[in-house]
Amino acid sequence: MLGSDEIVNGSEISQIRLERRDAAENRQRILYAALKLFEQYGVEQVSMNQIANEALVGPGTLYRRYRxxxxxxxxxxxxxxxxxxxxxxxxxxxxxxxxxxxxxxxxxxxxxxxxxxxxxxxxxxxxxxxxxxxxxxxxxxxxxxxxxxxxxxxxxxxxxxxxxxxxxxxxxxxxxxxxxxxxxxxxxxxxxxxxxxxxxxxxxxxxxx
Amino acid sequence: MLGSDEIVNGSEISQIRLERRDAAENRQRILYAALKLFEQYGVEQVSMNQIANEALVGPGTLYRRYRxxxxxxxxxxxxxxxxxxxxxxxxxxxxxxxxxxxxxxxxxxxxxxxxxxxxxxxxxxxxxxxxxxxxxxxxxxxxxxxxxxxxxxxxxxxxxxxxxxxxxxxxxxxxxxxxxxxxxxxxxxxxxxxxxxxxxxxxxxxxxx
DNA sequence: AGTATAAGCGGACAATGATCCACTTGTCAA
DNA sequence: TTGACAAGTGGATCATTGTCCGCTTATACT
Incomplete structure (x- = not known):
């Protein structure tokens, strides 16, 4: 449950290394896009496709990261x-x-x-x-x-x-x-x-x- | 909350008269189809489109009757x-x-x-x-x-x-x-x-x- | 019986959630 | 630097929910 951009111990470091740089960047962009859309429109009104579009990732990428x-x-x-x-x-x-x-x-x-x-x-x-x-x-x-x-x-x-x-x-x-x-x-x-x-x-x- | 195929008082009779015969028949067929599919597959697994198909009505008709x-x-x-x-x-x-x-x-x-x-x-x-x-x-x-x-x-x-x-x-x-x-x-x-x-x-x- | 009209129809279509496969890219070892 | 390979990609596609409009049909009235 720790933020994966927070380094707190060795096992966390090895976990970061397993995530490719592009995947990590996409994930950050997804989170940022979601936060922005949620603040603007409210969680319930925002669809996953909107988040994918805002984050400039494909739907497949979004659903791979978040079910x-x-x-x-x-x-x-x-x-x-x-x-x-x-x-x-x-x-x-x-x-x-x-x-x-x-x-x-x-x-x-x-x-x-x-x-x-x-x-x-x-x-x-x-x-x-x-x-x-x-x-x-x-x-x-x-x-x-x-x-x-x-x-x-x-x-x-x-x-x-x-x-x-x-x-x-x-x-x-x-x-x-x-x-x-x-x-x-x-x-x-x-x-x-x-x-x-x-x-x-x-x-x-x-x-x- | 009374069954509309049960006649219990005058206001119920007047309500039946307001429903066209084809609509009443469609409604019965919808209910029968739903009951059959629910018993066969379980409520959660059955989609509204399946019910429409089984009842031989269009999706618009089904949703007009049941939201x-x-x-x-x-x-x-x-x-x-x-x-x-x-x-x-x-x-x-x-x-x-x-x-x-x-x-x-x-x-x-x-x-x-x-x-x-x-x-x-x-x-x-x-x-x-x-x-x-x-x-x-x-x-x-x-x-x-x-x-x-x-x-x-x-x-x-x-x-x-x-x-x-x-x-x-x-x-x-x-x-x-x-x-x-x-x-x-x-x-x-x-x-x-x-x-x-x-x-x-x-x-x-x-x-x- | 004929006509008017409102109720009712269905299916094309849109939106959303979700999947999956051919292709791309990042990483690591040699 | 190159090559192998596994992680990762996107978007076409599918399923489901749900809408809406042009067309049809039932009903009431004359």
Whole structure:
């Protein structure tokens, strides 16, 4: 999930060497063209063919690199995802004395702010047809990593509150509620603010005694 | 939401008269062809053009009648939806002494059994591109009616349990969890049975004191 | 029965997602 | 520098979704 124009260790260097110079240049041009078109017209309105034309590559080249618009969006936000998990890690380290419920709220807050900042690209990832097949959806690295975090927190909450809830199930339902379709429905149709969505999700998943 | 080949009241009769005989015949042939192809190949694998060819109508005719495969699937299950709400109404009348939590569980049980019986068509409705636009999704008549039922139950639970949860929000999240993508993920990826999904949803939405 | 008219038709066509094969090009070893 | 070869290319093509317009047909009225 690292940017391939960032050199961070030896295995990254050897990976760069495997990509031909023309291919690397094409990929950069694709990303730049996509970013430009997405900013101008919005992710949903831009077609893959438009991106290919703008990047001056053929459709075959574009699809060899990215199977779908969703994969392209994912490449565009992968640095932001890294930053998100850095922020979460920092938050957890600075607030390790908080209860698991408080930490859950803090993490959800960070995620919702991330979602607000990168709304269209995240939607582009989640709504893309190739990441949308019935069985494989919801299994992006982002999903898996967040899910793991949430499961651990719910387990901790079970331990401190002497409850026996199914953490995996709850994490899945919570992440479903934070997906583009559901989240945007709450915002645009129900007119909830991000803060209200956060509060309501906590009210649902956190026991108050 | 009534079958247009069922005559139940005057307004239905006048609606039938407005449809030309050839159009009504074409519509029947479309529905029959779709049902046949869906049973043979599965909803997701069948294209609208295949349905048009099988029904011996042109693509323009098919799309004039149904904007998308989702609308076609909806027409195919509309009688089952009526039946579902009849069953729910009967259940509620026969069990009006149950607590709201018990009734919620009963209703969810009926809905999940309905979903199991008509899994592919429901998925066809929910995953169709024209019912899937960001703003309009989750607003089918089925969604609205179920949502209303759930809101009333949650309100009742708030009253009897002296809680103050947001019923609209909870109904939305619950229905999101019961959507095709989420439900199939629980079944096929997490390997939960329908009964387990029901139990876990009740554990999340019903307070146990 | 004849006529008017609006509903309805189909298929050519466009847009988009996506594939694949003959050709091109970059890289590395000699 | 040259040659081999594998990575990479683009665009023709296909499948699907979806539109639209000139033509046809059903229906109601006289």
């Amino acid at each position: 779908s618009k969703g994969e392209l969006c994912m490449d565009l936000i992968k640095d932001n995802i890294v930053q998100l998990f850095d922020d979460i890690e920092t938050y957890l380290r600075d607030n390790c004395s908080f209860t698991p419920s408080q930490r859950l709220k803090g993490i959800l807050n960070l995620f919702i702010r991330f979602r607000e900042r990168k709304a269209q690209l995240i939607t582009g990832v989640e709504e893309s047809s190739s990441t949308n097949s019935l069985k494989s959806r919801m299994r992006s690295p982002l999903y898996d990593e967040l899910h793991q975090l949430l499961v651990e927190l719910f387990d901790e909450m079970n331990a401190t509150e002497r409850t026996n809830f199914n953490s995996v199930f709850r994490a899945d339902i919570l992440l479903t509620a934070l997906r583009s379709d559901s989240y945007l429905f709450q915002k645009d149709v129900r007119n909830y603010s991000p803060e209200m969505i956060l509060e309501q999700l906590c009210a649902l998943f956190i026991l108050h005694k | 998308s495969k989702g609308e076609l699937c909806m027409d195919l299950i509309k009688d089952n939806i009526v039946q579902l709400f009849d069953d729910i109404e009967t259940y509620l009348r026969d069990n009006c002494s149950f607590t709201p939590s018990q009734r919620l569980k009963g209703i969810l049980n009926l809905f999940i059994r309905f979903r199991e019986r008509k899994a592919q068509l429901i998925t066809g409705v929910e995953e169709s591109s024209s019912t899937n636009s960001l703003k309009s999704r989750m607003r089918s008549p089925l969604y609205d009616e179920l949502h209303q039922l759930l809101v009333e139950l949650f309100d009742e639970m708030n009253a009897t349990e002296r809680t103050n949860f947001n019923s609209v929000f909870r109904a939305d999240i619950l229905l999101t969890a019961l959507r095709s993508d989420s439900y199939l993920f629980q079944k096929d990826v997490r390997n939960y049975s329908p009964e387990m999904i029901l139990e876990q949803l009740c554990a999340l939405f019903i307070l146990h004191k």
